[in-house]
Amino acid sequence: MAQTPKVAVVGLGSMGLGAALSLLRAGVEVVGCDVSLESRSRFESGGGKAVSSLAEAAHGAGAVVVMVVNAAQTEEVLFGADGAQGVLKRDAVVISSATMSPDDARRLAGKAEQAGWHYLDAPVSGGSVKAAAGEITVMASGSDAAFAVARPVLDAISVTVYELGDEAGIGASYKIVNQLLAGVHIAAACEAITFAKKLGLDLEKVYEVITASAGNSWMFENRVPHILEGDYRPRSAVDIFTKDLGIIASIGHKEKFPMPVATTALQLSLATAAAGMGRDDDASVARLIAQVTGLDLPSKNM
């Protein structure tokens, strides 16, 4: 491409903020958009321009990166009363990164194409630290044209782009398979670390031994330190993990595909949200188990 067009990043949570800052570092003209003043301020204090009006963000953009929570918010961003429709120009690309069902991805892609846009089904993985470094991975599917327009944007925000197929729904499918595993592994990590406490073990040592053994997972390695530090500020919240496992459970129900392990993890996640920890870090499942079983986990001195 001769030049990267203006990019709008909608949703300046930890993933969107990281993407917007990465684009800024790459010298791309970028406008962030979020309803939250606090989120906008974070991007502005990193040198970015942030607005609350989607029309303003989308005006003149060649790409919109949508990093909101779910399909409903994505639909609102694109087609809601104050959405992109009527503002975002033809042949712009919508890079749609919220985790959603493949059916929703296909439906939104159809509507986007009717509006004259390219649509890239492009969920991401990697967490906030990698997002800030422009090192997430993207699980993308869509037309060649969508990939072509999106390419410089993806290059700026990610370290790996998996090109998984030529239509929307495929990227979303890979992402929910990843989320099934991630969600179960978080629940298993919380169950295992509290069981270790029940057995009277030294939890720091458990972390050392398990991360070098066959019981390890990316999530165990990443989340258990939150428990060891007693720090449940949300790097990723229980509500997110509840939402993603909920999407998986509904697909399973609709398709008659039983998933006993994933749906049990969902129940633990729901119980944690029900106990008032939905907006806390997803490692809070361990706090729930500790509360129920009368165990003392480390708590942060504040």
Place this chain on the structure above:
Amino acid sequence: MAQTPKVAVVGLGSMGLGAALSLLRAGVEVVGCDVSLESRSRFESGGGKAVSSLAEAAHGAGAVVVMVVNAAQTEEVLFGADGAQGVLKRDAVVISSATMSPDDARRLAGKAEQAGWHYLDAPVSGGSVKAAAGEITVMASGSDAAFAVARPVLDAISVTVYELGDEAGIGASYKIVNQLLAGVHIAAACEAITFAKKLGLDLEKVYEVITASAGNSWMFENRVPHILEGDYRPRSAVDIFTKDLGIIASIGHKEKFPMPVATTALQLSLATAAAGMGRDDDASVARLIAQVTGLDLPSKNM
């Protein structure tokens, strides 16, 4: 130690065979012992000496490495009618590596000490490939004297020895926490890969994407290739994973400690065994799910 005494390795399954071969390579006098002619032959074809009589193996040994399936077999090896008692000399060390409950480890240690032996609670992790290379990890607890006598044996068979405490039961506790995670991760891997199949995804690509993403686990990375190759020869059997999750579930019941995720993984494992696949590779949980849901997984051309 001036010189490493003769070592008996009891149980020449994949882990015991690897340990015995590693001792042989280290120049230690080692005798393997197994009731199975086939297992003995494997060690003999590697240059080792193997016997069926435990009395013969234990006679004159300074250490007995017990790599059998469970606590009951370990007890039989040590105290059964044809066991080590009365043959194995005083101050020899019993290196007890079967996965068992902490209570069983403490009970067997007590009996071993009454018999005049040192007892090292020393379960292992790493799988058959690492066992063959002498690169397993050992999760060990026991007295200083037990560690001192066991040290040259452990050095020959393992790459890392975690010294986890000064009494039996602690090593066993670490191991079952590891097995909780390993068991859940196997079940989750099987559930996720069959769900991916249901969604119509390219399973080789799923493996590539997930192993580079936050949904990865040691077990996903290790077991899913068996499914992709349709090869269910037992590297580790469903029955082993059923046994280990069963130990965990009984402790949970006894201690009133609920483990919804681990016990759900146990149910999947039991269902797979019930369907006739108990002695096949533990990745067979995926075959069970595929059978139930009418999916075609890869099958090996034989």
